Amino acid sequence: MDLGIAGKWAxxxxxxxxxxxGCATALAxxxxxxxxxxxxxxxxxxxxxxxxxxxxxxxxxxxxxxxTTEAGRAAALAACPQVDILVNNAGGPxxxxxxxxxxxxxxxxxxxxxxxxxxxxxATVDAMAERSFGRIVNxxxxxVRMPYDGLGLSNGAxxxxxxxxAGLARQPRLASRNVTINNLLPGPFDTERLRSNTAANAxxxxxxxxxxxxxxxxxxxxxxxxxxxxxxxxxxxxxSAHAGYVxxxxxxxxxxxxxxxx
Ligand code: NAP
Numbered sequence: 021m022d023l024g025i026a027g028k029w030a031x032x033x034x035x036x037x038x039x040x041x042g043c044a045t046a047l048a049x050x051x052x053x054x055x056x057x058x059x060x061x062x063x064x065x066x067x068x069x070x071x072x073x074x075x076x077x078x079x080x081x082x083x084x085x086x087x088t089t090e091a092g093r094a095a096a097l098a099a100c101p102q103v104d105i106l107v108n109n110a111g112g113p114x115x116x117x118x119x120x121x122x123x124x125x126x127x128x129x130x131x132x133x134x135x136x137x138x139x140x141x142x143a144t145v146d147a148m149a150e151r152s153f154g155r156i157v158n159x160x161x162x163x164v165r166m167p168y169d170g171l172g173l174s175n176g177a178x179x180x181x182x183x184x185x186a187g188l189a190r191q192p193r194l195a196s197r198n199v200t201i202n203n204l205l206p207g208p209f210d211t212e213r214l215r216s217n218t219a220a221n222a223x224x225x226x227x228x229x230x231x232x233x234x235x236x237x238x239x240x241x242x243x244x245x246x247x248x249x250x251x252x253x254x255x256x257x258x259x260s261a262h263a264g265y266v267x268x269x270x271x272x273x274x275x276x277x278x279x280x281x282x
Contacts, residue, residue, distance in 0.1 A: 021262075023050045023256060023257065023259070023260035023261060023262065024260060024261030024262065025047075025050055025051070025052050025104075025105070025155075025256075025259060025260055025261055026050060026051025026052065027051060027052075027053070028052050028053070028104035028105055028153075029052070029053045029054075029055070029100050029101055029102055029103060029104050029105070030044070030047045030052045030053070030054050030055070030100075030103075030104065030105035030106070030107065030259070031054075031055045031057075031096055031097070031099075031100045031103045031105070031106050031107070031140070031144075032044040032047065032054055032055070032056050032057070032107040032109070033057050033087045033096065033106075033107060033108055033109045033110060033136075033140070034057060034058055034087055034109040034110045034111065035054075035056035035057060035058060035064075035067065035107070035109065036056065036058035036060060036063040036064040036066070036067045037058070037063060037067070037211065037212055038209070038211035038212060038213060038248055039109065039159055039206055039209060039211060039248050039251050039252075040056070040058075040107065040109040040159070041056075041067055041248060041252075042247075042248030042249050042250075042251045042252030042255070043107045043109075043157070043159075043251065043252045043255040043256070044056050044067070044071065044107075044252070045071065045074075045248075045249065045252050046249070046252030046253050046255060046256035047105065047107075047252075047255070047256050047259065048071050048074070048075040048078045048080065049074075049075060049256070050256055050260075051075075051077060051078060052078065052104075052105065052259075053078055053079040053080070053081075054071065054078065054079075054080055054081070055081045055082075055083060055096060055099045055100040056068060056071075056080065056081070056082055056083075057082070057083045057084070057085060057087050057092070057096045058084065059084065059085065059086050060084070061082075061084040064082050064084055065082060068080045068081075068082045081099045081100070082099075083095050083096045083099045087109075087110050087136055087140075088110055088128075088131050088132045088136045090139075093136065093139055093140060093143070096140075097140070097143055097144070102147065102151070103143075103144040103147070103148070104148070104151070104153055104154065104155070105154075105155045105156075105157075105259045106140055106141070106144050106154075106155070106156045106157070107156075107157050107158075107159065107255060107259075108136070108137035108140055108141070108156070108157070108158040108159065109158075109159040110132045110133060110136055111132065111213070112132075112133070112161070112171075112174050112213065113125075113128070113129035113132065113133060113171075113173035113174050113177065114173065115170045115171050115217070115220075115221075116170065116172075116173075117170070118172045121172075121173065125173065126173065126176075129173035129174070129176070129177045130177050130180065132177070133160075133173075133174065133177035133178050133181065134177045134178070134180045134181040134184075137158050137181055138181065138184060141156060141188070141201070144156075145188075145194060145199060145201075148194075148197075148199045149193060149194055149197035149199050150197075152197050152198050153198050153199070154194075154197075154198065154199035154200070155199075155200055155258065155259035155260075155263070156199070156200065156201040156202070157202055157203070157204050157255050157258050157259060158181060158185060158201070158202070158203045158204070159203075159204055159206065160178040160181060160182060160203045160204070160205050160270075161174055161178050161205055161206060162205045162206060162207040162272060162273075162274045162277065162278065163175050163178065164178050164179055164182050164203070164205055164270065165205060165270070165272055165278055165280075166277075166278055181203075182203055182270065185201050185202075185203060185268065186268055188201060189201035189202070189267045189268035190267070190268050195267055195268075198264050199267075200258070200263060200264060200266060200267035201267060201268065202258050202266060202267060202268070202269045202270070202271060203269070203270045203271065204251070204254060204255055204258065204271050204273065205270055205271060205272045205273065205274070206246065206251060206273055206274070207240070207246065207272070207273060207274020207275055207277045207278075208236060208237075208240060208245050208246065208274070208275070208277070209245060209246040209247070209248060209251055209273075210245035210246065210247060210248070211248060214245070215229075215233070218232050218233050218236065219232075239277075240274075240275045240276070240277050241275055241276035241277065242275035242276065244275070245275075246273060246274075246275060250273070251273060254271065254273055258271065
């Protein structure tokens with residue numbers, strides 16, 4: 021299926037690795053020019069080289085910086101001639117007990133997983149409406165549907181973003197101008213973050229990484245982890261010309277782990 025978005029420009033935040041990279045790859049495969057960001061320049065340039073080699077017709081620009089800062093966001097926006105597609109992503113907040121978290125800890129989580137996406141939406145959405153095309157995908161978490169114990173910062177900040185988006189995406193001045201805003205909710209995907217979180221949890225529980233990794237895999241109905249390419253494919257579809265009637269949705273990709281009927 022031709023997704024009908026070749027030649028568009030996408031800003032894909034936090035995309036040198038993992039789910040963000042999966043999204044940037046799937047969009048580039050559709051002929052979308054991409055601006056990708058991450059804090060670490062080395063991995064970012066390696067990903068950009070990989071994309072340029074695989075998709076020579078596509079322009080790939082890099083912006084090394086922290087997307088949760090004003091300067092990082094300004095640099096990312098400046099590198100993108102026009103943002104037709106925005107994929108919001110950033111690292112997830114740390115695990116822990118809420119009794120140990122200070123106000124500053126909370127503010128940092130809100131900055132990364134709620135306020136940064138809102139700032140980037142604010143900077144881009146009205147111009148999208150003027151051009152009668154816009155696609156925004158926020159990478160959140162399955163924890164929005166089914167909170168993870170110990171990940172209260174993530175549960176709270178992402179639920180805040182989800183509530184905000186639920187209202188904004190339904191504004192007729194956006195929805196009637198072919199601007200969609202959706203959240204993509206990953207369950208367990210095989211990325212560096214999931215591996216390092218699993219290693220830390222296993223350590224605390226006195227188990228080996230291999231044992232903890234296998235036990236989580238076996239707990240999923242699919243008996244496997246998701247692949248970032250699968251996540252990217254869903255993101256690209258939500259950004260496609262065909263998905264203009266899909267907005268304000270929370271799309272769960274968790275291999276069927278959420279045990280509800282709907
Ligand atoms: P990952 O494999 O660790 O990749 C994270 C990417 O984001 C890297 O490119 C990283 O590069 C970049 N990044 C992190 N913080 C950044 C910042 N402040 N500014 C710019 N770039 C930043 O992680 P992932 O598994 O893809 O996770 C992506 C998001 O999905 C996270 O918020 C995570 O909590 C959420 N999530 C993941 C899963 C899962 O199973 N993987 C499940 C639920 C939710 P640098 O470190 O160089 O900046």
